[in-house]
Amino acid sequence: MKTFLDTVLAKANYQPVRLMSILRDVQAEYRHIPAEAIDILAVALKIPRTQIIAVVEFYSFFHLTPQGRYDILISDSITDRMLDKENLLSYLSSALKVKVGEVRADGLVSLNNTSCTGMCDQGPAGLVNGLALTRLDRPKIDEIAILIEGQTPLQEWPAHLFAVNDNIHKAGLLLNASFEKGTAIQAAFSNGTSSTLAELDYSGLRGRGGAGFKTAMKWRFCAEEKADAHYVVCNADEGEPGTFKDRVLLNSYADQVFEGMTLCAAIIGAKQGFLYLRGEYLHLYDKLQATLAQRRDENLLGTDILGLGLDFDIEICLGAGAYICGEESALIESLEGKPGIPRNRPPYPVSSGYLNKPTVVNNVETFMAAANIAIHGGDWFAKVGTEKSTGSKILSICGDCAKPGIYEYPFGTPIRQILDDCGAEDVMGVQIGGPSGTFISNQELDRKLAFEDLATGGSFIVFNHSRNVLAIAQNFTHFFAHESCGFCTPCRVGTSLLKNQLDKIVNGHGSAGDVAELEKICQLVKSNSHCGLGQTAANPILTTLQRYPDVYEKQLKDISYEPGFDLDGSLAIARRMAHRDDAAAHLSQVEE
Numbered sequence: 004m005k006t007f008l009d010t011v012l013a014k015a016n017y018q019p020v021r022l023m024s025i026l027r028d029v030q031a032e033y034r035h036i037p038a039e040a041i042d043i044l045a046v047a048l049k050i051p052r053t054q055i056i057a058v059v060e061f062y063s064f065f066h067l068t069p070q071g072r073y074d075i076l077i078s079d080s081i082t083d084r085m086l087d088k089e090n091l092l093s094y095l096s097s098a099l100k101v102k103v104g105e106v107r108a109d110g111l112v113s114l115n116n117t118s119c120t121g122m123c124d125q126g127p128a129g130l131v132n133g134l135a136l137t138r139l140d141r142p143k144i145d146e147i148a149i150l151i152e153g154q155t156p157l158q159e160w161p162a163h164l165f166a167v168n169d170n171i172h173k174a175g176l177l178l179n180a181s182f183e184k185g186t187a188i189q190a191a192f193s194n195g196t197s198s199t200l201a202e203l204d205y206s207g208l209r210g211r212g213g214a215g216f217k218t219a220m221k222w223r224f225c226a227e228e229k230a231d232a233h234y235v236v237c238n239a240d241e242g243e244p245g246t247f248k249d250r251v252l253l254n255s256y257a258d259q260v261f262e263g264m265t266l267c268a269a270i271i272g273a274k275q276g277f278l279y280l281r282g283e284y285l286h287l288y289d290k291l292q293a294t295l296a297q298r299r300d301e302n303l304l305g306t307d308i309l310g311l312g313l314d315f316d317i318e319i320c321l322g323a324g325a326y327i328c329g330e331e332s333a334l335i336e337s338l339e340g341k342p343g344i345p346r347n348r349p350p351y352p353v354s355s356g357y358l359n360k361p362t363v364v365n366n367v368e369t370f371m372a373a374a375n376i377a378i379h380g381g382d383w384f385a386k387v388g389t390e391k392s393t394g395s396k397i398l399s400i401c402g403d404c405a406k407p408g409i410y411e412y413p414f415g416t417p418i419r420q421i422l423d424d425c426g427a428e429d430v431m432g433v434q435i436g437g438p439s440g441t442f443i444s445n446q447e448l449d450r451k452l453a454f455e456d457l458a459t460g461g462s463f464i465v466f467n468h469s470r471n472v473l474a475i476a477q478n479f480t481h482f483f484a485h486e487s488c489g490f491c492t493p494c495r496v497g498t499s500l501l502k503n504q505l506d507k508i509v510n511g512h513g514s515a516g517d518v519a520e521l522e523k524i525c526q527l528v529k530s531n532s533h534c535g536l537g538q539t540a541a542n543p544i545l546t547t548l549q550r551y552p553d554v555y556e557k558q559l560k561d562i563s564y565e566p567g568f569d570l571d572g573s574l575a576i577a578r579r580m581a582h583r584d585d586a587a588a589h590l591s592q593v594e595e
Contacts, residue, residue, distance in 0.1 A: 004040060007032060019049070022341075026055075036055075061325065071112040072111050073131055074131070075112065075130070075131050076115055076117035077091075077114075078119055079116040079119075080245070082119075082402055099112050104116075118486065119246075121247045121283050123407070124247060125138050125407075135283070136164055136165065146164070174411055176395040177395055182374075184298070187265075187378050191266055192313075201381075204220070206385050207384070209454065212369065213458065225363045230361050234363070235268050235277070236276065237264055238329065239280045239281060245401055247399045248399045248461045257291055259374050260278075260374075261370075263371055263373045268313070269313050269315070271363055275317075277320055278320070281321075281322045281328075299316070304317060326536070327534075332356075332534075335356050345536075352364050389415040394414065395413050399463060400464075402464040402465035403429075407425070414451075415451050415452065417451055418433065418435075418448045418457070427465045429467045429468050431445060432444045440458075473555070474509070475547070479543035480543055483502075484540075491532055493527060493532045493533070494540065505544060508558055522544075522545075522548065
């Protein structure tokens with residue numbers, strides 16, 4: 004083990020900030036993070052072993068106990084469930100002779116659920132040792148079972164099991180744009196970085212991750228900060244269920260994304276950039292590394308880029324299964340080799356980000372748009388869309404539609420047109436912006452895709468009338484409870500209370516008082532949580548309750564009160580230990 008760890012540590016230059024990549028290598032080698040490895044790493048990196056354990060326990064892809072040689076995770080996203088995922092998981096469990104959540108006795112295989120894997124357009128989906136499995140069905144499961152029982156190495160598995168398609172159905176302003184590598188960088192230096200920033204400002208480009216902060220303003224604030232180092236970070240941790248556009252952009256437009264990051268570096272004075280790639284996109288890692296290597300060979304990264312005096316390089320950092328790391332300050336914490344717990348703000352990353360230095364954090368789509376604006380000018384972008392929402396938006400569309408995949412529309416496009424294009428029929432509602440966004444009913448289809456109406460980071464899930472509104476809200480609420488980082492009480496406790504209270508109603512044990520209490524908890528979680536996860540965790544309940552109060556009402560029992568906790572049942576063990584079962588050993592709960 005010591006020899007292996009020495010190699011891993013040397014590759015990471017013994018830097019504690021690279022703890023995530025170190026732990027990923029250890030996990031891949033030993034199928035978990037052994038206690039002995041933690042001791043060695045703590046000494047070598049000069050950090051407390053408790054810090055390493057905290058990181059391992061925080062991320063769902065790290066484990067302190069061994070997993071199977073074939074570690075299979077099946078996506079539990081709502082879209083996978085809509086494609087019969089639960090029955091397939093049961094079939095897979097039977098075929099592999101292992102229970103869900105367990106490791107088989109011989110250590111060959113382990114099986115569990117995981118959150119959305121970013122394959123919503125080609126589910127049911129999963130991961131095997133981190134690599135994507137798509138369009139799972141019974142024949143594929145039979146094939147996988149045979150390969151595992153035969154202990155066939157993953158590199159020898161048939162390629163069709165790992166096929167991940169872009170599924171671009173409608174290209175627009177950005178997806179149709181192309182340019183020679185280096186053109187955006189040359190344009191910025193030819194026109195001057197100040198003029199380029201002015202064009203970016205004129206374009207009206209706003210962050211495409213969902214928050215919509217003006218890109219030029221963010222870059223200007225960062226550039227004006229005095230420091231001995233500035234950093235550029237591309238947030239490719241799109242963990243919002245139903246979102247997969249960044250996966251496609253990095254697969255087919257990576258050069259434009261990296262060019263946008265380099266453009267940002269020229270403007271803010273950064274020498275180092277990071278692409279934070281969600282762990283579920285491990286299948287893209289080698290391809291992206293090859294793209295970066297080629298850019299270095301072509302003098303588009305590294306020292307004195309294109310002879311313009313610009314020094315800048317990009318490093319890829321892989322996440323390890325934590326939705327919260329999509330929040331920019333949590334992502335920065337993760338980049339620094341820590342649990343991805345959101346920071347207090349202010350200060351904001353533009354003044355105190357990575358290593359407490361000025362840092363720009365933008366979405367994949369944002370950097371791609373910025374590169375194109377540097378070439379084509381601000382007006383090229385600004386003349387598309389609306390006054391407050393310029394340009395286009397790339398959508399990840401999935402759910403009950405004939406053609407799930409990637410679509411690009413000018414801002415201001417009616418939702419009805421989008422649904423027509425993707426082949427959605429008998430629409431009951433649409434979840435826009437993922438679970439943290441807004442659920443709209445079929446009475447709102449003339450609303451517009453725009454920051455001033457329906458803003459979204461890109462997720463667009465369609466539901467027809469065969470779907471149960473409460474089941475949808477329940478799935479999303481369970482997702483938030485599972486993904487809470489646990490840092491603040493309103494989110495840690497509140498999301499669990501929301502889950503339990505909604506479950507009580509969905510299971511037919513709720514009263515009108517329980518709905519009132521549910522709304523009260525929603526407002527507490529929304530108003531008092533530390534970061535965006537908690538502040539939006541109640542949205543699935545609030546937006547569906549607002550639009551479908553009758554659905555909630557029909558689920559209620561015709562009673563004024565039913566306890567959510569079985570007090571008498573909880574005393575059963577005590578009664579057995581005391582050998583008592585008389586009336587005095589039982590308690591009843593009544594409403595006062």
